[in-house]
Amino acid sequence: MQEEVGLKAVTDGEARRSFWHYDFMGMLDGFDLVEREEGVQFAGVKLRPIFPTISGKLGFPDDHPMLVIFNKNDVDIYFMEYDTDRAGGLEPLKLLPKGAKRVMPGFVTIKTGELETLDDLKAKFDEASKYVDIDQLGIAPQCGFASTEEGNSITPDDQRRKLDLIVKVAEEVWGGV
Incomplete structure (x- = not known):
């Protein structure tokens, strides 16, 4: 409609x-x-x-209807939330069809101001690339900078540091932003 x-x-x-x-x-x-x-x-x-x-x-049953919908959705980019171990493994990334569709795994948390390390993030992308081509991956903060309308306890300075780190990761993993 x-x-x-x-x-x-x-x-x-x-x-x-x-x-x-x-x-x-x-x-x-x-x-x-x-x-x-x-x-x-x-x-x-x-x-x-x-x-x-x-x-x-x-x-997650193999016949869950979401699996059919996941591959038929006409979207360019999926934004996911893999910022904690609680999110589960990266194996579902193998379901992303090869081609133009991309996924942002959300490795950079917005729940706290604690800064991830460059090496840890690069290692996570290495792990993710076992399931999907590295060029189908991208980097973005998990859930923007607010999961809810109330936002999170993350300062503007913390946000800036995380964005700077995102740019550094993009430069090292893909050669630029």
């Missing part, structure tokens, strides 16, 4: 529906959506009585 009216930037209309993310999460192995009698009451709003529950080892 959005394309039909001539919009250039298309959003997932499902995001307008509450709990849309449970559609994805509910199909993961080891993750159940449990319906209870009542939802959590907040000031002025009561959530639906559906509670995400870890029921076993979390896994």
Whole structure:
């Protein structure tokens, strides 16, 4: 519908529906959506009585519908968040189709002002290049400089240092920005 009216930037209309993310999460192995009698009451709003529950080892099934969508999305660049070990391994990068599509793995965190090292970031790109061509990778901070509307506790000076480091990594890994 959005394309039909001539919009250039298309959003997932499902995001307008509450709990849309449970559609994805509910199909993961080891993750159940449990319906209870009542939802959590907040000031002025009561959530639906559906509670995400870890029921076993979390896994990503080979037949998850997102895998089909991932390769068919007509986007140029995927922005991912691999700034902590909690994000998981880099193996999913092998699903990126060869060609013009690119991925920004988000190795530079915006959650803290602590500066990554040049050597650590280069090592992460070496590891990522085992799964996808290095020229399909790029560098950007994880989630811009704010994951939420409230932002993060990261100073403008910290942001500047991280941006300077991003430029240095780009120069060393790809020969320039």
